[in-house]
Amino acid sequence: MKITPLDIRQKRFDTAVRGFSRREVEAYLELLAGEFEEVVKENIALKEELRRAQLRIEQYQERERTLQETMVTAQRISEDLKSAAKKExxxxxxxxxxxxEKIVHGAHQKLVQVVEDINELKRQRTQFESQVRSVVEAHRKLLETFSGPSFADRDYARVEDNVAYLSQKKATHGE
Known part of the structure; x- marks a missing residue:
C-alpha cells in the first residue's frame, strides 16, 4: 500500500484516555506530510530526470552504434578504395x-629497318662504284683505241699504198 501526503493529512486516530496531544500529533503529521510530499516530489523529479537520462543514454547508444557502423563502413570503403586503387x-x-614494350619493339623494328637500309645503301654504293669503274674502264679502253692508229687510219694508209702502187704500175705499164 502506497501512502501519499494526503493520506497522512487525513489520518485520524482514535482518542483514548491519556493519549497523545492531538495538536502535537496533527502538527507532526502535517510536518511529516510536508516532508513526505517533498520526498514524493523529489522522487517524481528524480524519476523524470532518470527517464530523460535513460533517453539520452539510449540516444548516445544509438549514436555510438551509428558511429561504429559508420566507422566499419568507412573502413570497408577505405579498404575497397585501396583495393580498387591498387588494381587501377x-x-x-x-x-x-x-x-x-610496344615502343621498344617499334624502336627495335626501326633500328632493324635503318640497318637494313644502310646495308642496302652500301650494296647500292658498291654496285654503283662497280658500274662506274666498268664505264670508266670501257671509256679508257675506247680512248686507248682512239689514241693509237685507228682502223680508218690503217685502212686509209692501205688505200694510199694501193693507189700509189696502182699509179706506179700504170705509169710503168702505160706510158
Whole structure:
C-alpha cells in the first residue's frame, strides 16, 4: 500500500484516555506530510530526470552504434578504395609496361629497318662504284683505241699504198 501526503493529512486516530496531544500529533503529521510530499516530489523529479537520462543514454547508444557502423563502413570503403586503387595502379603499370614494350619493339623494328637500309645503301654504293669503274674502264679502253692508229687510219694508209702502187704500175705499164 502506497501512502501519499494526503493520506497522512487525513489520518485520524482514535482518542483514548491519556493519549497523545492531538495538536502535537496533527502538527507532526502535517510536518511529516510536508516532508513526505517533498520526498514524493523529489522522487517524481528524480524519476523524470532518470527517464530523460535513460533517453539520452539510449540516444548516445544509438549514436555510438551509428558511429561504429559508420566507422566499419568507412573502413570497408577505405579498404575497397585501396583495393580498387591498387588494381587501377596495377592496370596502369601493366598498360605502361605494354606501351613501353610496344615502343621498344617499334624502336627495335626501326633500328632493324635503318640497318637494313644502310646495308642496302652500301650494296647500292658498291654496285654503283662497280658500274662506274666498268664505264670508266670501257671509256679508257675506247680512248686507248682512239689514241693509237685507228682502223680508218690503217685502212686509209692501205688505200694510199694501193693507189700509189696502182699509179706506179700504170705509169710503168702505160706510158
Amino acid at each position: 595502379a596495377e592496370i596502369i603499370i601493366a598498360d605502361a609496361e605494354h606501351q613501353a
